[in-house]
Amino acid sequence: MFTILVATGCSKEVENNNIHLATGGTGGTYFAYGNALKNVAKQESDMDMSIQISAGSAANIRLIENNIVDMAIVQNDTLTDAVGGKGEFEGNPVKKTKAVAGLYTENYQIVVNKKLQIKSVEDLKGLRVSVGEEGSGVLKNAKNILKAYGLTVNDIDVRYLSFDDAATALKNGEIDAFFVTAATPTKAVSELADVNVPIDILSLDDRAVRFLENSYDGYSVTTIKAGTYKGINKDITTVGVMAVLVANENVSASHIDTILNLLKKHHESFSKISGNTLNMFDENTLDSIDAPFHKAAAKWYSDNGITGVKPEIKAETSAGKTLNLDMYQTVAVAVLALFIGVMLKEKIKFLTTFCIPAPVVGGMIFAIIFCILYALGILEINFDETLRNVCMVMFFTSVGFQANMKVLKSGGKGTFIFLILVFLLIILQNTLAVGLSKAIGINPLIGMCTGSIPMIGGHGTAGAFGPLLEDMNVEGATTLATAAATFGLVTGSLMGGPLANSLIKKKNLTDTAVYEDDSMLVEEEIKHRREVSMYAPAVYQLTLAMGIGTVISFVLSKSGMTFPVYIGSMIVAAIMRNISEYTDKFRIHMGEINDLGSICLSLFLGVAMITLKLWQLAALALPLFILLAGQTVLMFVFARFVVFKFMGSDYDAAVLAAGTCGFGMGATPNAMANMQAVTEKYLPSVKAFLLVPIVGSMFADFLNSLTITFFINFLG
Numbered sequence: 001m002f003t004i005l006v007a008t009g010c011s012k013e014v015e016n017n018n019i020h021l022a023t024g025g026t027g028g029t030y031f032a033y034g035n036a037l038k039n040v041a042k043q044e045s046d047m048d049m050s051i052q053i054s055a056g057s058a059a060n061i062r063l064i065e066n067n068i069v070d071m072a073i074v075q076n077d078t079l080t081d082a083v084g085g086k087g088e089f090e091g092n093p094v095k096k097t098k099a100v101a102g103l104y105t106e107n108y109q110i111v112v113n114k115k116l117q118i119k120s121v122e123d124l125k126g127l128r129v130s131v132g133e134e135g136s137g138v139l140k141n142a143k144n145i146l147k148a149y150g151l152t153v154n155d156i157d158v159r160y161l162s163f164d165d166a167a168t169a170l171k172n173g174e175i176d177a178f179f180v181t182a183a184t185p186t187k188a189v190s191e192l193a194d195v196n197v198p199i200d201i202l203s204l205d206d207r208a209v210r211f212l213e214n215s216y217d218g219y220s221v222t223t224i225k226a227g228t229y230k231g232i233n234k235d236i237t238t239v240g241v242m243a244v245l246v247a248n249e250n251v252s253a254s255h256i257d258t259i260l261n262l263l264k265k266h267h268e269s270f271s272k273i274s275g276n277t278l279n280m281f282d283e284n285t286l287d288s289i290d291a292p293f294h295k296a297a298a299k300w301y302s303d304n305g306i307t308g309v310k311p312e313i314k315a316e317t318s319a320g321k322t323l324n325l326d327m328y329q330t331v332a333v334a335v336l337a338l339f340i341g342v343m344l345k346e347k348i349k350f351l352t353t354f355c356i357p358a359p360v361v362g363g364m365i366f367a368i369i370f371c372i373l374y375a376l377g378i379l380e381i382n383f384d385e386t387l388r389n390v391c392m393v394m395f396f397t398s399v400g401f402q403a404n405m406k407v408l409k410s411g412g413k414g415t416f417i418f419l420i421l422v423f424l425l426i427i428l429q430n431t432l433a434v435g436l437s438k439a440i441g442i443n444p445l446i447g448m449c450t451g452s453i454p455m456i457g458g459h460g461t462a463g464a465f466g467p468l469l470e471d472m473n474v475e476g477a478t479t480l481a482t483a484a485a486t487f488g489l490v491t492g493s494l495m496g497g498p499l500a501n502s503l504i505k506k507k508n509l510t511d512t513a514v515y516e517d518d519s520m521l522v523e524e525e526i527k528h529r530r531e532v533s534m535y536a537p538a539v540y541q542l543t544l545a546m547g548i549g550t551v552i553s554f555v556l557s558k559s560g561m562t563f564p565v566y567i568g569s570m571i572v573a574a575i576m577r578n579i580s581e582y583t584d585k586f587r588i589h590m591g592e593i594n595d596l597g598s599i600c601l602s603l604f605l606g607v608a609m610i611t612l613k614l615w616q617l618a619a620l621a622l623p624l625f626i627l628l629a630g631q632t633v634l635m636f637v638f639a640r641f642v643v644f645k646f647m648g649s650d651y652d653a654a655v656l657a658a659g660t661c662g663f664g665m666g667a668t669p670n671a672m673a674n675m676q677a678v679t680e681k682y683l684p685s686v687k688a689f690l691l692v693p694i695v696g697s698m699f700a701d702f703l704n705s706l707t708i709t710f711f712i713n714f715l716g
Contacts, residue, residue: 019255022052022060022072025133025162029183029273030056030073030243033103036273037259040266045258055162056136058088064097064248071251071259075106075137075181076242077216080290086382087140090324098294100245100256101263102285104271107184107222107240108141112177113170114198121149121202130159130166130178141241142179144216148208163188171197181241183273184224193230201229203237206554212239214467214565244289253296260300281306327384334388334606337362359602360459360486363609370610388607389565391600392464396566397545398597399701400573401588406581417646418656418691423703425638425664426452429631430711436630442623444715445474448708450627454485455635456704458667460601461485463608464566465708479612480624485666487628492635492665496674499639500658501681504651510682512650530591538592545573567705574702635665655679655688663696671696 021038024030031053038049052069054060060072061082078087085093112118116127124146131153132138139160146152159166159175166178167188180186192199201224204212212219222240226233245263247256263270264281283306286293293301325333341362345351351361373379409415430451437447448469454462462485466478503509549569556568580588639657647653655675662671671692679685 017046017048019047019049019071019251020052020069021049022054022063022069024054024056024060024073024136025188026053026164028163028180028188029104029106029186032187033183033243033270033273034073036270037262040262041258044262044265047255047258055133056138058082058137058140059133061089061094061097061246064246065094067096067248067250069248070255071100071245071247073103073243074246075141076102076244076289077219078137078140079244079246081140083291084382085380086324096249097246097291098249098297099289099291100247100294100297101260102280102289103243103245103263104183104280105220105222105240106181106243107224108145108204108238109180109182109184109186109189109224109236110145110177110202111167111170111180111189111192112200112202113173114200116176118177118200118202121145121204121208122151124177125151125155126157127176128157128159128174130161130169130175131156132160132179132181133162134160137241138179138181141181144212145179145204145208148204148211148215167192170199171195183243185228189229193232196231199229199231201232201236201238203235204239207550209237209239210565242285242288244291246291247294247297249294251294251296253299256294256296257300260297323379324382325384327386330383330385330607330610331387331603333366333383333610334359334363334603337366337610338602338606340365359605359609360489363606363612364486366610367612371613374613383607383611385607385611388463388604388611391604391607392460393546393549393566393569394542395460395597395600395604396464396701396705397542397549397569397573398593398600400545400570401541401577401590401593403574403577403699403702404581405578414647414687415691415694418643419695419699419703421643421646422456422660422664422695422700423707424642425660426456426700426704426707428634428638429455430707432630432634433627434711434715436627437623440623440626443474445469445712446477446480446623447627448711448715449474449477449480450484450624450631451708451711452704453708454481455488455631455665456663456700457485457708458488458663459485459605459608461701461704461708463604465712466608468712476613478608482608482612483624484628484631488631488665489667491628491632492661492663492671493674495632495636495665496639496658496661496671497677499636499661500654500674500678503640503644503654503657504678504682507649507654509651509654512652530595531589534589535592535596538589538596541576541588542573542593542596545569545576548572567709570702570705631665635661639664651683652685652687655685656691659688659692659696663692663700668693668696 019041021034023034031051034051038051041047041049052063054063054072057074057078060069060074061078063069064072079097079099081087082089082094082097085091110121110124112124118124118127131142143153146155159169159178161169161175161178163178163180163182163186166175166180169175170178171192180189189199189201209221213221219239219241222238224236224238226235245259267280281304286301286306338359339362341358341360344361345358370381373381430448433447433449433451434444437444449462449466453465457465459482462481463478466481469477469481546569549566549572552568552571553565554568577588580586639660643660644653644657647656655678658674658678659671662668662674672689675685675688675692679688
C-alpha cells in the first residue's frame with residue numbers, strides 16, 4: 001500500500017480541493033488544532049481537508065517527503081534537523097517540506113505518578129517511562145532532557161506510547177511517568193487530572209534548561225502556570241519549542257493563501273486551542289523558523305508587509321551530501337589547521353609581523369575550502385563543538401587567574417588611570433557599534449559583533465560571544481565577530497607604530513623619556529617560571545575554579561540577565577589568585593596556567609575558525625565595512641587624543657598609545673609588538689611595558705566580558 005501511495009504521488013502542484021493534513025495522536029494539541037482548522041476550512045472555503053493521525057513530527061515530515069500528505073504540524077527543532085540533515089534525518093536533508101506558519105509554543109511536560117514522590121528527572125532512572133512514539137518529536141525531546149541529567153533511554157524501562165495510551169497506562173499503574181510535548185493544557189494530561197488521578201509534572205532545574213538552550217536549536221525556557229491542571233498548584237519551569245505548519249512544495253498557492261487567511265482571521269480562536277498567545281504573524285516568530293518557506297507563503301507574508309521569512313534557496317544549499325564529525329574528529333581537524341597555520345607563519349613574514357594567531361591562519365584556509373564545497377553543493381560539514389566549549393571555559397578561567405590586585409596596585413596611579421581609559425574604550429566601542437547599526441538600519445546586536453567583542457576581546461571573545469548572539473537570532477554572529485577580530489589584528493598593528501612615531505617626532509618626546517624601576521617586571525617573570533611537576537596542580541586549580549564557577553554562574557542566572565557560561569569561573573579564578581597573593585597560604589601556578597590557557601585558546605580558536613560559515617558574510621559586507629571603518633576612526637582618535645593626553649603627553653604616553661591600538665583592536669601580543677617596534681627605534685619604556693600587560697592581559701578581558709554582557713542584556 002505504501003509503495004502504491006509513493007508511486008502515485010504527484011510532483012505537480014496540488015490543484016484539487018483535497019488537502020491531507022498530518023497531525024498527531026488524538027490526545028495531543030496537533031490533533032485538536034488540525035480538526036479546528038479542518039472545520040473552519042469546511043465552513044469558509046471550498047477546501048476539503050482530511051486529518052491523518054500519525055506518530056508525530058518526524059513521521060509527519062516523512063509523509064510529506066513521500067507525497068502521502070500535503071500538510072502537517074511539526075516541531076520546529078525537528079524541522080531544523082530535517083532541513084539540515086541532522087538527527088533522525090542525518091545525511092538526508094529534506095527537499096519538499098516547506099514552512100507555512102509558526103502556530104504556538106509547545107511545552108515539554110514530564111507527567112509522573114505523584115505517589116512515587118519523584119522530584120527530579122534523575123529519579124526516573126530504572127522506572128517505567130513512556131518517551132513518546134517512535135518517529136515522534138517527543139522521543140527526540142525526551143532523549144535530550146535525559147541527556148541534560150546524564151541519562152539515556154537505556155537507564156529507564158522505556159515504553160513508546162502515544163499521549164492517550166501513556167495516560168491510560170499511568171492511570172492503570174502500568175507505567176510510572178510519561179513525556180509529553182504539546183501546548184498546555186494538553187487533553188491527555190487534563191483528563192487524568194480531572195478524574196483525580198494523582199499526577200505531578202516535573203520542573204527542570206536551571207542547569208538543565210541552560211544545557212538544552214545552549215545545545216539544541218529552537219529550545220527556550222517556558223513556564224506552565226499553577227492551576228493549568230487540576231491539583232497542580234505550582235508553576236512548572238520547563239522548555240518549549242514552536243509548533244510549525246509545513247506543506248509539500250507542490251501544494252498550490254491558492255491553498256496556501258486560503259490557509260493563511262483563515263489562520264489570520266481566526267487567530268484568537270486558534271490561540272485558545274493552543275493555550276498561548278504566540279503571535280504567528282510576528283517577524284520574530286517567522287525568523288525563528290530555521291527552514292525555507294513555501295513560495296506562496298513567502299509571497300503572502302510579503303504582500304501583507306511581514307518580514308522575517310527565510311529565503312527558499314536555503315533548502316537548495318542543503319541538498320548536497322552532509323558529513324558529520326564527532327567532537328574528537330572536530331578537534332583533530334582543528335589541530336591540523338593549527339599545524340598548517342604554524343607552518344605558514346614561518347614562511348610568510350606578513351603573518352608574523354601582524355601577530356595573527358596560527359589557528360586563525362590555518363583555520364581560515366579550512367573555512368574557505370568548506371565554504372567553496374558548500375556553495376557548490378558538493379558537501380556540508382557539521383562539527384561537534386562540545387570540546388570547543390570546554391576549551392573556551394578553561395581559557396577564560398586562566399584569564400581570571402591573571403587578575404592580580406597586588407600587581408595592579410604596584411603600578412601606581414598610572415595603572416588605575418590606564419585601566420579607567422580602557423574601560424571607557426570598551427564602552428565607546430560598543431556604543432559606536434550600536435549607534436552606527438541603528439543609523440544604517442540593521443540589528444544593533446549585529447553591530448555588537450564589531451564592538452568590543454572582537455576589538456578589545458579579539459578572537460577568543462568573538463568565539464565565546466558569537467554563539468550567545470546566535471542564540472538571540474543573530475545569524476552568523478560568530479563569523480561576523482571573527483572576521484572583525486581578524487581585521488582588528490591587522491589594522492591595530494598597522495596603526496600603532498606610525499601613530500607613536502608621529503607623536504615622538506612632532507613633539508620631540510625623546511627628551512621626556514625617564515628611567516623607571518623594572519623590578520616588578522622581573523619579579524613577575526620569576527613567578528611565571530615553569531616546572532614540569534607543577535602542570536598537574538595547575539590543571540587541578542583550573543578545574544576547581546571551573547567547577548565552583550558553575551555555582552556562581554547559577555546564582556548570576558537568577559538575576560534574569562544573560563551571562564557567558566565562563567563568567568563564574570573567571571570570578572572564582574580571580575578570587576583564588578588574590579587569596580594566594582595576600583595570604584601566601586598556597587601558590588597559584590601562573591606560568592603553567594598561562595601555558596594551559598594558551599593551549600586551550602589555540603584549540604578553541606581552531607575549532608571556532610574551521611566551523612565559520614563564511615557565506616553568511618555576503619549580505620552584510622557593506623554594513624560590516626561601515627562598522628569596522630567607524631571602529632578604526634574611534635581607535636585612532638582615542639589613542640591620539642585621550643590615551644596620549646591622560647597618560648602624560650610624554651614619551652611613555654606615546655608608546656602606550658601605540659600599545660593601546662594593538663590590544664584595543666587586536667590582542668596584547670599585537671600591543672607588545674607595536675611598542676617593541678617603537679622602543680627599538682627610540683628608547684625603552686618600562687612604564688608602557690608594565691602597564692599594557694597588567695591592564696591588557698589581566699583586566700581588559702574581565703571588564704570586557706562584564707560590559708558586553710550588560711550591553712547584550714540591555715539590547716536583548
